[in-house]
Amino acid sequence: MNSVRKFKGEKGFTLVELMVVILIIGILVGIAIPVYNQAQAKAKANACKANLRTLDGAIQTYNATTGDYPDVETYTDLVANDMLVPDYIKIAPKCPDSAGIYTYTNATHSVTCSVSGHNY
Numbered sequence: 001m002n003s004v005r006k007f008k009g010e011k012g013f014t015l016v017e018l019m020v021v022i023l024i025i026g027i028l029v030g031i032a033i034p035v036y037n038q039a040q041a042k043a044k045a046n047a048c049k050a051n052l053r054t055l056d057g058a059i060q061t062y063n064a065t066t067g068d069y070p071d072v073e074t075y076t077d078l079v080a081n082d083m084l085v086p087d088y089i090k091i092a093p094k095c096p097d098s099a100g101i102y103t104y105t106n107a108t109h110s111v112t113c114s115v116s117g118h119n120y
C-alpha cells in the first residue's frame, strides 16, 4: 500500500523530532503564562489606583461643597445614598481584583484598597 510506504520513507517527522517540537512549544507557553499574569495584575493595580483617585476627588469635592468631610466609618456608608453617590460620584467603584476590599478611614478622609500595591 502506498500510504504505508510513505511513513516508512525518509520524509516526515520522527518521534524524537515531534517530542522536541512539543517541548519547545511547552517552554514558550511556560514563559507566556507568567508574563500574561503579570500584565493582568499590573492593569488591575492601575485601574484600582484610578478608582482611589476618583474617590479622593469626590471626597475633596464633597469637602469643597459642604465645608465638611463625610462623617462615616465604613466605605459602604461612604458610598451610600446622599453621601457621595450620586452627587459627587456616579457609581461606587470596586477594586478590579476580586480580593480587593475598599476601606474608608474617617480620620484621614481617605479610601484604601486591601491589596498591597494598589494604593498610590
Ligand SMILES: [Zn+2]
Binding pocket: 048, 095, 096, 097, 100, 101, 113, 114, 115, 118
Ligand atoms: Zn485594589
